[in-house]
Amino acid sequence: MPSPKEIHDRLKSQFPGFILDFVEERIDPYTQVKPEALARVAAFIKNDSELAFNYLVSISSLDEQGTLNAVYHLQSVDLQTGRTRHGVILKVCVPVENPVIPSVAHIWPTADWQERECYDLMGIRFSGHPDLKRILTEEGWVGHPLRKDYVFPTEYRGIDLT
Amino acid sequence: MNPALTSQHIPSLKEHFDWLFSYVPFVANHSHLFGAILLLVVALIVLLGVATYVMAGVYLERKIAAHIQDRVGPFRVGWHGILQLLVDGVKLALKEDLCPAAADKPLYVIALGVVLCSAFATFVVMPFSWAFTVADMDIGVLYVVSIGTGVLVGVVMAGWGSNNKWSLLGAMRSVAVVISYEIPIGLCLIVVTMLIGSLSTQRIVLSQAPYLMLSEAGRWIVNPEVSNWGMAHWFAFRYPPFLLIAASCFFVAALAESNRTPFDLQEAESELVAGFHTEYSGLRWAYFMLAEYADMLILSMLSTTLFWGGWLPLQCMNFHTPDAFVFWGMVLVLIGYLAWLWTRWYIPMGEWMLIFVQAAIIGVLALLLYFLPSVTWFILKALAHVFVMIWLRWTLPRPRIDQLMYLCWKVLIPIGFANFLLVGFWHVYFP
Amino acid sequence: MSQSINQVLEFSPLKTDGMTINMGPQHPSTHGVLRLIVTTDGEFIESVEPVVGYLHRCKEKIGENVTYAQFMPYTDRLDYLAGMNNNWAWAMAVEKLAGIKVPERAEYIRVIMGELNRIASHLVAIGTYGLDLGAWSPLVYAFNEREKIMDLFEKTCGARLTYNYYRFGGVSKDLPDEFREECGKLLAGFDSFLDEIDTLLSENYIFIKRTANVGVFSAKLALDYGLTGPNLRASGVPRDLRRVAPYSIYDRLQFDVIVGHGTKGILGDCWDRYDCRIKEMRQSARIVRQCLKDLPEGEIKTKLPAVFRPPKGHVFFAAENPKGELGFYIVSDGSTKPARLHIRGPSFHSVSILPAVSHGVMIADLVAILGSIDIVLGEVDR
Numbered sequence: 001m002p003s004p005k006e007i008h009d010r011l012k013s014q015f016p017g018f019i020l021d022f023v024e025e026r027i028d029p030y031t032q033v034k035p036e037a038l039a040r041v042a043a044f045i046k047n048d049s050e051l052a053f054n055y056l057v058s059i060s061s062l063d064e065q066g067t068l069n070a071v072y073h074l075q076s077v078d079l080q081t082g083r084t085r086h087g088v089i090l091k092v093c094v095p096v097e098n099p100v101i102p103s104v105a106h107i108w109p110t111a112d113w114q115e116r117e118c119y120d121l122m123g124i125r126f127s128g129h130p131d132l133k134r135i136l137t138e139e140g141w142v143g144h145p146l147r148k149d150y151v152f153p154t155e156y157r158g159i160d161l162t
Numbered sequence: 163m164n165p166a167l168t169s170q171h172i173p174s175l176k177e178h179f180d181w182l183f184s185y186v187p188f189v190a191n192h193s194h195l196f197g198a199i200l201l202l203v204v205a206l207i208v209l210l211g212v213a214t215y216v217m218a219g220v221y222l223e224r225k226i227a228a229h230i231q232d233r234v235g236p237f238r239v240g241w242h243g244i245l246q247l248l249v250d251g252v253k254l255a256l257k258e259d260l261c262p263a264a265a266d267k268p269l270y271v272i273a274l275g276v277v278l279c280s281a282f283a284t285f286v287v288m289p290f291s292w293a294f295t296v297a298d299m300d301i302g303v304l305y306v307v308s309i310g311t312g313v314l315v316g317v318v319m320a321g322w323g324s325n326n327k328w329s330l331l332g333a334m335r336s337v338a339v340v341i342s343y344e345i346p347i348g349l350c351l352i353v354v355t356m357l358i359g360s361l362s363t364q365r366i367v368l369s370q371a372p373y374l375m376l377s378e379a380g381r382w383i384v385n386p387e388v389s390n391w392g393m394a395h396w397f398a399f400r401y402p403p404f405l406l407i408a409a410s411c412f413f414v415a416a417l418a419e420s421n422r423t424p425f426d427l428q429e430a431e432s433e434l435v436a437g438f439h440t441e442y443s444g445l446r447w448a449y450f451m452l453a454e455y456a457d458m459l460i461l462s463m464l465s466t467t468l469f470w471g472g473w474l475p476l477q478c479m480n481f482h483t484p485d486a487f488v489f490w491g492m493v494l495v496l497i498g499y500l501a502w503l504w505t506r507w508y509i510p511m512g513e514w515m516l517i518f519v520q521a522a523i524i525g526v527l528a529l530l531l532y533f534l535p536s537v538t539w540f541i542l543k544a545l546a547h548v549f550v551m552i553w554l555r556w557t558l559p560r561p562r563i564d565q566l567m568y569l570c571w572k573v574l575i576p577i578g579f580a581n582f583l584l585v586g587f588w589h590v591y592f593p
Numbered sequence: 594m595s596q597s598i599n600q601v602l603e604f605s606p607l608k609t610d611g612m613t614i615n616m617g618p619q620h621p622s623t624h625g626v627l628r629l630i631v632t633t634d635g636e637f638i639e640s641v642e643p644v645v646g647y648l649h650r651c652k653e654k655i656g657e658n659v660t661y662a663q664f665m666p667y668t669d670r671l672d673y674l675a676g677m678n679n680n681w682a683w684a685m686a687v688e689k690l691a692g693i694k695v696p697e698r699a700e701y702i703r704v705i706m707g708e709l710n711r712i713a714s715h716l717v718a719i720g721t722y723g724l725d726l727g728a729w730s731p732l733v734y735a736f737n738e739r740e741k742i743m744d745l746f747e748k749t750c751g752a753r754l755t756y757n758y759y760r761f762g763g764v765s766k767d768l769p770d771e772f773r774e775e776c777g778k779l780l781a782g783f784d785s786f787l788d789e790i791d792t793l794l795s796e797n798y799i800f801i802k803r804t805a806n807v808g809v810f811s812a813k814l815a816l817d818y819g820l821t822g823p824n825l826r827a828s829g830v831p832r833d834l835r836r837v838a839p840y841s842i843y844d845r846l847q848f849d850v851i852v853g854h855g856t857k858g859i860l861g862d863c864w865d866r867y868d869c870r871i872k873e874m875r876q877s878a879r880i881v882r883q884c885l886k887d888l889p890e891g892e893i894k895t896k897l898p899a900v901f902r903p904p905k906g907h908v909f910f911a912a913e914n915p916k917g918e919l920g921f922y923i924v925s926d927g928s929t930k931p932a933r934l935h936i937r938g939p940s941f942h943s944v945s946i947l948p949a950v951s952h953g954v955m956i957a958d959l960v961a962i963l964g965s966i967d968i969v970l971g972e973v974d975r
Contacts, residue, residue: 559726565802
């Protein structure tokens with residue numbers, strides 16, 4: 001069972017230049033991937049026979065000091081025994097001015113809705129997504145609520161909210 | 163076959179009235195007018211009776227449902243909630259009379275009328291007792307089936323006129339189901355009418371009582387030459403087991419006809435909110451419920467007439483006749499069921515007394531029933547059917563529409579045809 | 594629906610239009626405020642588009658503005674039918690982040706409460722599933738049993754639905770004295786109750802006809818869409834986090850992981866999912882019996898500093914909830930409030946599979962599929 005560091009090294013050798021340094025966190029160390037390579041990295045780790053990451057657990061969006069990040073938690077599940085063979089965490093950082101990340105919805109179908117949620121609440125746009133529209137907030141909502149600089153609206157459909 | 167049936171003339175209600183009027187000269191001269199008025203009054207009484215039944219039926223449904231679900235149902239309004247029906251009626255009458263803005267107003271309103279009229283018109287041929295059929299037509303059974311289908315026209319009008327896709331869906335399902343299930347009903351009917359040679363409801367009931375004959379004075383008396391076969395002559399127990407199968411098929415088809423679970427896709431709450439009567443509220447909805455319960459009663463009464471002896475009593479006078487076997491067979495089935503029930507749940511000793519008391523009450527009632535007039539027998543049997551319909555509603559889940567159709571076309575209709583042929587052969591070659 | 598007479602008289606080739614129906618957000622069988630835009634061709638569905646967000650309460654934003662302990666009641670309201678399990682997942686996520694140990698007695702109590710709540714949640718699932726398909730009575734029987742569980746919860750923590758019972762390092766209150774006896778009574782009658790439900794629903798011919806071979810999810814499809822819990826196990830994948838990644842004291846407890854076998858139809862159909870829940874309830878009762886037997890004395894909560902500041906870092910933790918794997922992703926910057934909090938709700942993924950499986954099914958089957966994936970909108974929308 002490859003450890004997160006081993007997976008990181010494997011990815012680094014496969015995609016030189018697109019994988020940044022391994023981040024040694026106390027809990028859950030992760031690998032940073034450059035946004036332009038995400039789709040290819042995703043396809044690689046899904047289809048590779050040794051890695052075989054078939055379960056995208058969650059895509060979380062972060063707003064950290066001028067960058068919008070997407071954190072992908074992935075696991076490789078053995079369908080016969082249900083066990084998790086190994087897991088990996090990928091982090092993709094994009095600037096706030098132009099937050100575009102390639103979509104992985106064509107690789108893991110569950111990413112479809114997850115990416116819509118990230119777009120809706122954090123404003124990260126996913127290029128190549130089949131139908132990127134808001135999912136949790138109302139259609140026609142302005143702004144992305146989870147951003148740190150989000151200004152709460154003062155009125156809603158004529159109702160004063162102050 | 164009772165020769166009285168084919169040859170003798172059975173006095174109709176109008177003739178009974180003429181006999182009554184003969185005692186008052188003024189009325190006798192205008193017997194047509196007074197006869198008509200009295201018939202109208204009688205019809206109104208029947209109507210009111212049905213309305214009362216519906217109120218009681220709704221209350222019973224809620225109580226039975228509650229007890230099946232281990233709760234008590236209406237309890238606060240009156241003794242054990244008996245006033246609930248009145249209170250509900252008042253509440254419904256006081257509700258706002260809504261009509262969706264985009265609905266087809268004439269259709270929306272007339273649909274109700276069509277449904278109610280068709281439902282109530284069928285009660286005139288029901289043989290309530292040996293003397294009392296509002297209008298004993300020669301085509302009685304055919305009349306019931308054809309006019310009863312008028313309810314369907316009303317349902318479609320309601321579904322379309324509501325301007326609601328869900329209502330339309332419900333109405334379309336209703337159309338498909340009802341007209342499909344008309345066929346098994348018809349097939350089961352034909353078996354019975356084939357054996358008698360008449361469609362008149364009163365004659366059907368009388369042919370289940372070969373020990374009765376008309377005296378010269380026009381009264382029904384027991385024919386001393388024919389032994390008292392009682393219940394064994396009811397159509398459900400003749401040519402066993404075919405007519406029992408026909409009775410069961412009829413009952414299943416009747417469930418579908420009256421849109422009752424398990425065949426209530428048309429108003430499947432969880433799918434279509436309320437089907438074709440979604441947009442009806444207040445008193446209008448109450449009328450639809452009236453029509454639904456009346457529908458249940460019509461089919462129950464029809465089934466009682468055809469298969470279960472109509473107004474004939476649950477007699478078992480001579481224990482050496484085949485009648486006895488039927489009666490005791492039913493008792494054995496009941497005992498067996500109670501025994502099985504006892505093995506399923508542990509009943510503490512203290513409750514045996516309760517069960518004994520209940521059985522004693524039922525026994526006393528059964529004895530009393532001996533002395534009840536035939537109207538009560540008819541109504542009791544019809545209500546027994548209604549009780550089973552209610553019971554099934556709260557027990558079984560609901561099949562899908564295509565499974566419903568499968569049941570009708572591939573199960574009930576072949577069974578109906580097979581029954582028809584086999585009973586026919588039996589009747590002709592082994593009389 | 595209305596056309597002008599000229600349009601009707603035009604000689605156009607016969608064509609039928611798909612009808613677009615709206616199921617919800619107010620609908621008796623969508624298990625909450627879920628809107629399904631269904632395009633049908635008569636009774637057969639061409640496409641389904643779920644529209645969610647009617648119950649969105651911005652919990653993730655709220656999480657950034659309250660302290661870790663203050664967020665506990667918010668977790669109750671995620672999957673409001675399984676509040677104890679949500680509390681537990683949040684408590685474990687924070688305990689993993691901050692490295693807090695939980696005393697033995699507290700662990701046992703946590704398991705008892707979690708499993709009882711699993712039973713309660715599954716009771717609602719099967720009861721309402723029967724109701725969707727027209728069986729009115731099993732719902733009332735299931736809720737009757739659930740009342741007994743809610744009474745136990747009320748005696749313990751004072752609440753029937755939203756408990757706020759778990760704390761970081763243990764639980765807030767100890768079990769009351771009469772808990773053992775009442776729980777024992779509940780468990781004693783539970784197996785025969787499930788037998789009765791079996792005759793009413795599981796083995797009922799009409800129910801089987803409605804659910805077997807309907808809504809078949811292959812294991813790969815289910816995992817692709819992130820389905821977990823009974824939905825995934827019914828497709829034959831024996832993935833139960835209590836077994837593959839045991840937390841708390843589950844490595845000591847004996848229970849079976851329930852997997853679908855395609856008993857009444859194809860593997861992964863609605864009946865399998867329903868059956869998994871029934872069998873899981875039996876296993877949960879088994880677990881509670883073991884815990885009651887082995888319950889040790891001791892502390893119920895580790896002492897924590899008054900102002901709780903977990904160390905910097907991030908953590909993702911998932912627990913096996915009745916509906917699937919509930920995951921919390923916490924990013925801590927060392928202050929009293931989370932810097933970022935993401936909730937991975939299992940029902941969110943369960944709803945997302947609907948468009949993929951509903952082409953060509955009938956509307957009645959859609960209701961059956963929706964009922965079998967057992968969603969709660971609180972978790973979908975957060």
